Amino acid sequence: MSVKFKKSYKFALKSSLYITLYCFVLLMPLVLFFTDIAWWMYSLHSVFVFFISFFIIQYRVENFIYRRVKKIYDKVSLLEHTDLRSSAVTTDMQTLTEEIEKFATNKKIEIESLQVREEYRRDYLGNISHEIKTPLYTIQSYLETLQDGAIDDLEIRDQYLERAMSGVDRLTFIIRDLDMISRLEAGNIHLETTVFDIVACVQEVFDFLEYRANKRDITLMFDMKYPKPIYVRGDRDRISQVLTNLVSNSIKYGKNKGTTEVSIEDLIKNKLIIRVTDNGEGIKKEFIPRLFERFFRVDKSGNRKVGGSGLGLSIVKHIVEAHGEHIYVESSFGYGSEFSFTIEKASKEAYEEIMEEE
Known part of the structure; x- marks a missing residue:
């Protein structure tokens, strides 16, 4: 006192x-x-x-x-x-001084945060505008050409209609992914949690993407044989989408005659980690922190030859986090990348119990 x-x-x-x-x-x-x-x-x-x-x-x-x-x-x-x-x-003037300094510091942080958000908003609007207008202009140009008389040439008509339809598909793909991200961020997507075999889920993804991989002579494989089912707990459809997006990305950015390998490993007592590894282009270190941003592309040239909406990794991150899990990325530029995520392990008894209920 x-x-x-x-x-x-x-x-x-x-x-x-x-x-x-x-x-x-x-x-x-x-x-x-x-x-x-x-x-x-x-x-x-x-x-x-x-x-x-x-x-x-x-x-x-x-x-x-x-x-x-x-x-x-x-x-x-x-x-x-x-x-x-x-x-x-x-x-107590010392307390007052500390309060004012604290207030000033908080306001400074708040202003910097708002500036970062504003910059992110501008980037986001610019990216989404670019992503949407590209297929729209493509569709418009082909339809205008057909209107100007090219529709009378059956070969050109079919070719241009096919290309216009491809633009519509791309636009639909972007809008669908945007809708999914919006619902994920708002927490409006309900996860249908169940117990399933992750090995069978990966194999289904391999079968689905096999044709696309063969076109680039990329081999899809497990790191080893998994003779027995490995049961996990989660939303099977969403986890399948995560695997599809990760494997699809490895095919897009992989090198010809390369490999995409999936491994399933024990992490801790009740967790598994699923790794998707390729020997493709790899990612520069400075780009890794931004990989899961919406519409962020490593290729700054705006090249869209690889396709996709630019939302795949953002969707992956939201789905994994909606399960209460974590996603990781490691990459060495020129040598390949590895994306991995955790998932809750389940027992065979839990799987059989769910199968009996169904």
Whole structure:
């Protein structure tokens, strides 16, 4: 308490002491030589002057500081949902200073965060505009050409209609993925959690993408033989989509006659980690933190030959996190990449129980 008192009233104490000493020294010759007042009475009077000075100064300083500082509190709402009290402001200036510094720091962080969000918003709007207008312009150009008379040439008509339809498919693909991400972020997609065999799920993805892989002479394979089912708990359709997107990406950016390998490993007691590894182009280190952003592409040239909506990895991240799991990426530019995600392990008994219920 004594330390707090000294800090709180330091200014008033010093000022009162200076006034008392000044009066004592200045008036002492006059009082002692020209009046009959006793020494002890003069000393008592000095003590009285000290206390009176202290209380007057303290009161005036408190009111002065309080009135002005309260305006600051009112304008910037420094203390939210808290009534400003005189004692809280005026008796501990160190606390006030710390509060103001804290407020300034928080506001600085808030402003920087808003600037980052605004930059992200601009990038996002630019990307989505580019992604949508590309197929739209493609469709428009082919249809206008047909309107100008090319429709009479059956070969050109069929060719241009096919290309226009390809643009429609791409536009539909983008809108579908955008709708899914919006629902995932809003938490509007309900996960149908069940127990299933992850080995069979991976094999189905391989079968689905086999034709696309063969076109680039890429081999889809497991890292080893898995003779027995490995049961996991999650939404089978969503996890299948995660695997499809990851394997599809490895095919898009893989090298001809390359490989895409899936491995299933124990992580901890009740977790597995699924790894999708390729020996393709790889990703530069500076791009890795942004891989899961919507529409982010490593290829800054705007090349769209690899296809896709640019939303695949963002969807993967949202689905994995919706399961309460984590996704990781490791890549060495020029040597390949590895995407991995965790998933909850389940027992054979849990699988059989669900099968019986169905």
